[in-house]
Amino acid sequence: MTPEETRKLIDHLDESHTGRPSPSIEQLIDQDPQAAQEWYYLNLAVDAVRNAGLHEQVGFIKESLRKEQNAPAKPGYTEEYIAVPANQATRPAAKRPSGAIIRSIGKYSMRAAAVMLIITSGTVVYKYITVSSSSLYDRYFGSYVLNTSRGEATESPIVQAYDTKDWNKVLSLAGTAGAKDNQVEFLAGMADLQLNHCSDAITHFEQVIAANAQASTDFYQDEAEYYLAISWLACRKVNQAMPILEKIKADPHHQYHQKVAEMSFFDLRLAQYKENK
């Protein structure tokens, strides 16, 4: 089968699902054993993808239920923790109906609410003063450790320079490299970020993303996206960082999803608000 014929089979497969199959391709599948075999494997591939999707969906629901079950006790019950010796785990006391406790809680609730209000207001004011794109950058920037298994058996000079944190050498080697691949671009971006050259880092990371889009590849794609957002924070451009971080947060398959999900979006939006003021 030529790639063009395979493409036609794939189009036929997609159109079969929408109820618009091509009669000529159906004839080809009926008459050509090679086409029939290819057709079989393509169908298996689509089945496999659907099974993977369903497996993922079920897994997601399972995890949500687990989180729900691990959530704090339902209203109407209270849970007390009793101190135990340090070498034992803390264990909950038996649950009991909270009727009697509600009265004592009521006695202090107004006072507690007032204290909470003061604390919350104080926290917001404190946050407003202290949160900025550069403080967020300081909080969320972490150096990138190169995965050596991803590279070649013998480390290239730029990888060696990166591993020894010789950022200037990384940039110099990247500058003299002929055809820059995504690894070179990405490492140059990281070196620039380490040297606080945020604009240059942005250029390198955008180059990685553009190269992937052009070639339909994903080498260093997730890494470049994450560090591009971090670079925008370093350049005090939260508006540019936010859409990238939101995209990563919404994508559970993204390599940096967990890291971004743990970020304080309240702080990020606060910094964005201050930037737009």
Added chain:
Amino acid sequence: MRAQEQYTDAELIAAISAGRELNDAIQYIYRQYSQATSSFIMQHGGSEQDADDIFQETVVAFIEVVQKGKYRGEASVKTFLNSIARNYWFNEIKKRDRSGLRDKQFELSREKNEADVSHYISEMERKRQLRDLVDQLGESCRKVLLLFYYENLSMKEMVEHLPYDNEQVVRNKKYKCLQALAGLIKDNPAIARQMQEILK
């Protein structure tokens, strides 16, 4: 997602067949049936993780059977799920430990009205092998294929979820990824054997 949705067997089958409120249906299945299955697996040599994995596979298989219109309703949903999970676990035990003792243990614990689901078990095993190949594709291909073939998104919608500039790039990527997956399947010896059996 509506929490604590209640279904009769018929309503559950109808909801899954129509693909409506699938999340609610899955939630219901977990709330209603996972505990008994997990207890069974853990009483028969499985860990909590085994029980968790087996029930997830069982739910996936059940939904696929229903969506393909192959659920005949001869057994209740509960019996059907139990049968699949127990047999799948039995199969797993056989793979891990070939001693006859466990076989006997399992046979003693079989329910008299348990449905015969052996053909579903081999299908589940095959699906699991295929799913492993999807995972081998790499994240970007996996995502493109899931968005198109599972989420049923159009090319235009996919562009919004992917770091590609336009629909043509996404379309090309999808072609390449599906061909890559078909290639992996073709090169898989176990699946090639199945293919030969089919062609006999």
